[in-house]
Amino acid sequence: MNGFELNTSIANLRDLRASNLTDYDAVYLGDIYCRIYESNFLEQLGDLREGLHILRDMGKKAYVATYAAPRNDFLPKVRKMLEASASAGAEAVEVHNLGILRIVHEEFPQLPVHVGGFANIYTAAGAEVLRGFGAVRFTPNYELSLDEINEITATSSAPLELLLHGKMPLGVSDYCFLLDYEEKWGVKCPDLCQKELFLKQGDWAMKTLGKGILSGKDVCMLEHLPRLLAEGHRHFRIEALSESPEYRREVAAVYRGALAKALAGEHDADEGSWETLRRHARIGLCNGFYFGRSGMDYQGLRPEALGSLPTISRAES
Amino acid sequence: MAVPVLLAPGGSLEAVRAALGAGADAVYVGLEGWSRGGARRELGWDELVAAQREVASSGRSLRVALNTIPRPEERARLFERVPALLDLGIRDVIVNDVGILAALRQRFERLRLTASIGCGAQTVADVAFFRDLGAYAVVLPGTVSPAEMREIRTVRGISVEIMVHMVEEFVLLGKCWMPSYVHLKESPMRQNGSVKRGGVGACFRICQQPWELFAAGRRVDTRLFPSRQISRIADVGAYADAGVDVLKLQGRSLPAGVLAPLVRRYRDAIDGRTIPDAFGPPPATLPAAWAVVGR
Numbered sequence: 001m002n003g004f005e006l007n008t009s010i011a012n013l014r015d016l017r018a019s020n021l022t023d024y025d026a027v028y029l030g031d032i033y034c035r036i037y038e039s040n041f042l043e044q045l046g047d048l049r050e051g052l053h054i055l056r057d058m059g060k061k062a063y064v065a066t067y068a069a070p071r072n073d074f075l076p077k078v079r080k081m082l083e084a085s086a087s088a089g090a091e092a093v094e095v096h097n098l099g100i101l102r103i104v105h106e107e108f109p110q111l112p113v114h115v116g117g118f119a120n121i122y123t124a125a126g127a128e129v130l131r132g133f134g135a136v137r138f139t140p141n142y143e144l145s146l147d148e149i150n151e152i153t154a155t156s157s158a159p160l161e162l163l164l165h166g167k168m169p170l171g172v173s174d175y176c177f178l179l180d181y182e183e184k185w186g187v188k189c190p191d192l193c194q195k196e197l198f199l200k201q202g203d204w205a206m207k208t209l210g211k212g213i214l215s216g217k218d219v220c221m222l223e224h225l226p227r228l229l230a231e232g233h234r235h236f237r238i239e240a241l242s243e244s245p246e247y248r249r250e251v252a253a254v255y256r257g258a259l260a261k262a263l264a265g266e267h268d269a270d271e272g273s274w275e276t277l278r279r280h281a282r283i284g285l286c287n288g289f290y291f292g293r294s295g296m297d298y299q300g301l302r303p304e305a306l307g308s309l310p311t312i313s314r315a316e317s
Numbered sequence: 318m319a320v321p322v323l324l325a326p327g328g329s330l331e332a333v334r335a336a337l338g339a340g341a342d343a344v345y346v347g348l349e350g351w352s353r354g355g356a357r358r359e360l361g362w363d364e365l366v367a368a369q370r371e372v373a374s375s376g377r378s379l380r381v382a383l384n385t386i387p388r389p390e391e392r393a394r395l396f397e398r399v400p401a402l403l404d405l406g407i408r409d410v411i412v413n414d415v416g417i418l419a420a421l422r423q424r425f426e427r428l429r430l431t432a433s434i435g436c437g438a439q440t441v442a443d444v445a446f447f448r449d450l451g452a453y454a455v456v457l458p459g460t461v462s463p464a465e466m467r468e469i470r471t472v473r474g475i476s477v478e479i480m481v482h483m484v485e486e487f488v489l490l491g492k493c494w495m496p497s498y499v500h501l502k503e504s505p506m507r508q509n510g511s512v513k514r515g516g517v518g519a520c521f522r523i524c525q526q527p528w529e530l531f532a533a534g535r536r537v538d539t540r541l542f543p544s545r546q547i548s549r550i551a552d553v554g555a556y557a558d559a560g561v562d563v564l565k566l567q568g569r570s571l572p573a574g575v576l577a578p579l580v581r582r583y584r585d586a587i588d589g590r591t592i593p594d595a596f597g598p599p600p601a602t603l604p605a606a607w608a609v610v611g612r
Contacts, residue, residue: 069489072440072465098415099442102449118492120437122386125416129450143494151389170495171488174460177543185532199528204499208530213488215498295498 003263004234006164006256008248009065009241012039013047016054018245023252024238026061028094031241032068032116033172033212035077038190042067043077045084052088061091068096068118068172068212075103082108092137095119098130105134112136114161117169122148124155137161137235142168145292150231159235162228164221165251165277166239167207167214168288168295176210193242198283204296205283209242215295217286220277222254222269223300224290225262247280321557321564323587324380324478325580328358328569333368335573337375340584344372345380345411347569348402351395352382353413353435358569369405384413384433392420399425413491415450422451429453434480435491441469448475456565458490459483459547463555470560478563479556481549482579487524487542496523553586 007026031037041048055062064085096118114137178192193210205216240248254273325341327333347359372379413435431454432447447455454476524542
């Protein structure tokens with residue numbers, strides 16, 4: 001690791017094979033929202049083993065995600081998936097659910113645990129509790145500001161992983177409302193959620209994956225990298241689960257270059273980098289909750305990121 | 318087989334009295350400033366004292382929701398309230414965060430701590446986790462079936478509650494920060510953010526407003542996120558058979574006049590199961606007026 005870890009998420013073997021991962025250090029395999037997501041690594045255990053081998057052959061750290069909101073009937077498959085992950089050399093498992101955390105801790109203690117954003121770590125006290133269950137890294141709840149995140153790092157020595165760029169998870173459901181459209185659109189599950197789908201109310205926008213809801217805007221921390229690094233953060237996610245291989249590759253290239261520059265004391269990203277991020281952001285850019293404001297706001301020196309980009313409603317409706 | 322406890326909401330002193338009058342075995346209330354959902358449904362300290370007096374004198378129990386997630390500097394103020402609760406005779410406290418649960422467990426051995434529905438427990442493994450953490454009880458949503466509950470009840474050493482009457486919104490409780498993504502409500506008094514976080518944690522129900530659905534840049538529909546009122550009164554017996562300890566009703570927003578008949582209906586269903594000849598089978602449905610608006 002060159003002073004930091006840049007990672008991303010990939011749901012299935014097809015996307016893994018199609019993605020150029022040169023600028024990533026690590027990858028989380030699997031879709032956390034839905035068991036029947038197309039060829040989900042978490043259900044296709046042969047694919048999962050192959051994916052883990054591919055990543056290892058690339059020299060990448062290979063992590064495996066787990067479901068954000070399981071029910072009892074998920075758990076036998078989760079155990080098999082964890083067994084396959086451990087035997088195929090996964091270097092960590094990301095856990096969003098406290099029951100799965102307990103299963104990993106009790107039954108697969110060889111697997112280090114990264115706690116994901118749906119596990120609701122709001123405080124250092126919460127992180128410390130989960131450390132007792134084997135957690136070694138934490139993504140704090142997305143609602144926390146950087147100041148609040150720093151309160152955690154001030155009292156907990158476990159490293160945090162932060163969303164650096166991409167669509168921020170906003171919610172997860174037991175149900176997929178896209179199934180309502182199978183007949184109307186003539187598109188069956190699991191192809192439905194492969195479409196690019198946004199929900200909009202005026203300028204508000206969210207991306208839907210059926211069971212998962214994401215921010216419509218892409219969280220963008222490009223111009224805030226010096227602060228993140230100065231505050232000691234070194235583990236960063238580009239959330240690209242529902243994005244194209246081009247998005248995954250080009251956004252990573254921007255951030256790897258910018259992180260290297262920021263570590264060398266250079267603070268300004270070049271205009272080409274901004275152009276790349278603007279081109280891939282379907283709705284616009286935001287900062288999530290990092291500055292204590294509404295998640296869709298943008299704070300920084302790039303005014304064009306704050307709502308001035310054409311939104312779908314303005315451009316197409 | 319034990320008869321489940323009927324746990325009713327009390328969003329005001331009047332509602333507490335109504336719940337008791339209608340046959341609740343226990344009532345839960347929010348302590349002003351420290352409960353999810355906001356001030357309108359909380360009791361001030363004097364009201365809490367009065368409620369506890371009335372509940373205790375009728376031989377039933379009061380449970381107090383302290384289910385915000387306070388910041389570090391606020392936690393000490395929260396902990397300062399606990400000895401006074403214990404002095405009043407209140408041992409049952411509902412919390413919403415694993416850190417707070419563990420900290421309270423460590424500091425106040427006499428407390429019986431419940432992991433609230435906002436903690437997101439849905440599985441047998443989740444319940445085992447909260448048991449291991451030292452929770453006295455855990456609340457599961459009414460979406461969990463009696464069959465699932467039977468498996469969950471194989472976990473011993475923890476009381477299991479189910480929210481048999483609740484609104485099921487599209488996004489799971491404790492896993493939604495859509496409202497604060499759209500608009501973060503500022504308040505000097507209370508936590509900003511989602512309902513999970515508590516306090517001002519405003520849910521202004523953006524999921525229940527019409528959204529335009531765009532596919533590949535083209536508007537294809539206008540729709541709401543699906544949500545529904547869950548009233549599992551017909552399953553009271555099945556949950557009892559599965560070994561559920563507490564049947565909980567959502568609705569600290571319900572006025573006393575609406576709450577009382579709702580509680581009475583569940584009371585009758587529970588007693589109808591234990592004394593079937595007296596009441597016959599419980600009704601399968603409830604009037605629409607008993608839909609809980611908000612939490």
